[in-house]
Amino acid sequence: AQSVAQPEDQVNVAEGNPLTVKCTYSVSGNPYLFWYVQYPNRGLQFLLKYITGDNLVKGSYGFEAEFNKSQTSFHLKKPSALVSDSALYFCAVRKAKTNAGKSTFGDGTTLTVKP
């Protein structure tokens, strides 16, 4: 069975500081990894994905994530946080070459960026 862990329910950072939202996964075989963001009363929005290739993936709004196979991690990062980045972030994984419905989502991490 596959799983995703987002070990921090809440991450607080000051505006302008770098931010990291952690994600570790477990899946048999190669993974497809995704990050989504959810703003209040909205659906999830896609940020970035790792399918294959470069371990460092760049996505929307200045976010990036690094795929680390040995540590089975896919942490989300941003060099300089904005107050508008405050939202709920979800990491998702599925085994390569499986359909979207096979995705497993983490429990989410609430990011709060303070001015």
Add this chain to the structure above:
Amino acid sequence: KAGVTQTPRYLIKTRGQQVTLSCSPISGHRSVSWYQQTPGQGLQFLFEYFSETQRNKGNFPGRFSGRQFSNSRSEMNVSTLELGDSALYLCASSLGWTSGDYNEQFFGPGTRLTVL
């Protein structure tokens, strides 16, 4: 392109009633998945449809059912509503491939269901 649309956005029902939620995917997307989101349980997968066939199913009771039409629009139905069914129901679409879909999902705004 228009995004994923879900109707209605808000719904209030009483225990024992049934409800039907609708989802229109992005044009060209053939895969539609449904999720239940609650504060305590997070994002729980309900089912996925592709080309009018249910491809995957989560661990929900038979009261939860769905279908997909030839234009890829999807509906989910919950019968005999219980208080615990109160949640945000999210629909997501993706391009979908029979050999495995590496594409991301696009989510609708959700339907907020309240069961009294």
